[in-house]
Amino acid sequence: MPSSNARKATGERTESEQFENVACPFCGMICDDLTVERTDKGLKVLKNACGKSIAGFERKLPPSRPQVGGKDVELAKAIKEAAKLIGKAELPLYGGLATDVEGMRAVMALAERSGGIVDHALSEAQYRNFKILQTTGWTTSTLTETRNRADLIIIAGSDVHKLHPRFFEKIVSPSDSMFDVTAPKRTVVFIGKGLDKSAAKGSRIGEVITLACKPEQAGEVVGALRARLSGFRLKPLEIDGVALADIDALAELCKQAKYGVVVWAPPSLDFSHAELAVEQFTGLVKDLNQTTRFAGLALGGAEGSITAGAVSTWQSGYPLRVSYASGAPDYDPYRYAIGRMLREGEGDLLVWIASISPDLSPPATQIPTIVLGTPGLVLAKAPAVLIPVGTPGVDHAGRLVRVDNVVSLPLKDLGRAELPPAADVLAAIEAAL
Numbered sequence: 001m002p003s004s005n006a007r008k009a010t011g012e013r014t015e016s017e018q019f020e021n022v023a024c025p026f027c028g029m030i031c032d033d034l035t036v037e038r039t040d041k042g043l044k045v046l047k048n049a050c051g052k053s054i055a056g057f058e059r060k061l062p063p064s065r066p067q068v069g070g071k072d073v074e075l076a077k078a079i080k081e082a083a084k085l086i087g088k089a090e091l092p093l094y095g096g097l098a099t100d101v102e103g104m105r106a107v108m109a110l111a112e113r114s115g116g117i118v119d120h121a122l123s124e125a126q127y128r129n130f131k132i133l134q135t136t137g138w139t140t141s142t143l144t145e146t147r148n149r150a151d152l153i154i155i156a157g158s159d160v161h162k163l164h165p166r167f168f169e170k171i172v173s174p175s176d177s178m179f180d181v182t183a184p185k186r187t188v189v190f191i192g193k194g195l196d197k198s199a200a201k202g203s204r205i206g207e208v209i210t211l212a213c214k215p216e217q218a219g220e221v222v223g224a225l226r227a228r229l230s231g232f233r234l235k236p237l238e239i240d241g242v243a244l245a246d247i248d249a250l251a252e253l254c255k256q257a258k259y260g261v262v263v264w265a266p267p268s269l270d271f272s273h274a275e276l277a278v279e280q281f282t283g284l285v286k287d288l289n290q291t292t293r294f295a296g297l298a299l300g301g302a303e304g305s306i307t308a309g310a311v312s313t314w315q316s317g318y319p320l321r322v323s324y325a326s327g328a329p330d331y332d333p334y335r336y337a338i339g340r341m342l343r344e345g346e347g348d349l350l351v352w353i354a355s356i357s358p359d360l361s362p363p364a365t366q367i368p369t370i371v372l373g374t375p376g377l378v379l380a381k382a383p384a385v386l387i388p389v390g391t392p393g394v395d396h397a398g399r400l401v402r403v404d405n406v407v408s409l410p411l412k413d414l415g416r417a418e419l420p421p422a423a424d425v426l427a428a429i430e431a432a433l
């Protein structure tokens with residue numbers, strides 16, 4: 001370990017260092033078993049990589065400086081200008097929110113101080129879950145429980161491998177399980193055609209079954225499965241190309257399972273009223289728990305969205321779409337959805353935080369925008385204020401809440417570049433108000 005972090009004038013650290021057990025911030029799984037090396041060429045993932053983690057850790061940062069009105073300024077001036085804009089805004093909107101626990105706590109404090117509204121860029125997908133959790137409740141598993149105990153895994157209408165390239169390797173077909181328990185081979189069922197099944201292989205996988213409906217019909221197929229499990233006759237004898245005989249065969253597998261898990265990823269369920277599909281998935285879990293053990297597992301959670309929802313809930317009592325305009329937290333999932341507010345001309349300042357990937361661009365808007373972003377963030381035009389910030393787990397230490405909501409994982413400072421954490425910038429803006 002080097003005793004100090006020597007840095008070039010560009011801010012990059014020059015000494016080589018190898019990091020073990022690195023937690024990856026680039027999808028909601030936050031795998032914490034990576035080995036990453038830093039050399040003068042940048043970061044390289046040496047062990048347990050996937051395409052997303054390589055793209056994230058090994059991305060070369062373009063030069064980036066704080067700016068006001070498109071012109072380079074010192075950080076202190078950009079902070080002062082941001083505080084001025086927030087201070088005079090009637091209704092600032094705090095969006096994006098791709099940051100870590102500390103960054104999100106700082107967002108909540110600043111929103112409360114300035115009477116603003118808080119919503120994550122990907123909350124539309126999260127609300128497919130929240131609506132069902134809030135209205136009917138659910139029974140869910142964790143990544144670890146699923147890895148150790150599941151004997152039947154049903155992937156419902158979701159392209160899990162695309163969103164989480166190591167889900168099958170780590171959870172569905174791991175080489176070992178906790179407590180030396182070697183579970184029997186699992187049956188994996190895909191409900192939806194065109195889902196990437198290429199990773200459903202390995203020593204732990206038994207049969208792989210596909211019910212080839214359109215992925216957006218997965219909720220309807222699961223509804224038919226629930227009806228058959230309850231003993232109802234059904235006509236027609238197929239649902240979107242899935243024969244009733246295949247649904248009956250899955251019903252038998254569900255009844256025989258000792259620990260079945262229904263897996264879905266809300267970002268994949270991108271169609272109207274997708275919460276009704278989620279309701280069917282969680283309803284199947286409830287039905288089957290009368291006679292055996294079943295659980296749901298919701299995935300997704302990129303760009304720190306699980307962290308944003310968790311911190312918002314701890315701090316305000318509500319899972320995002322919270323307004324502090326009255327001085328107290330007020331929750332309304334329709335009125336305080338920032339995407340809708342911007343389309344309908346509400347709010348007079350957008351504060352956009354995107355510290356993880358360069359793809360989380362702020363939406364087009366006429367109102368002034370303050371951006372706290374990772375260098376390389378795609379911007380259609382120069383914002384009123386731009387402050388480059390570090391990526392948690394790459395440029396500075398931090399914590400992120402994992403997709404199953406049961407742990408927050410520590411992230412290491414890998415020393416890619418000397419950029420301030422969003423939390424520090426937000427705290428400095430608040431102090432300058």
Ligand code: SF4
Nearest residue numbers: 024027030031050166
């Ligand atoms: S699956 Fe997700 S968390 Fe795991 S290494 Fe890949 S991008 Fe990172």
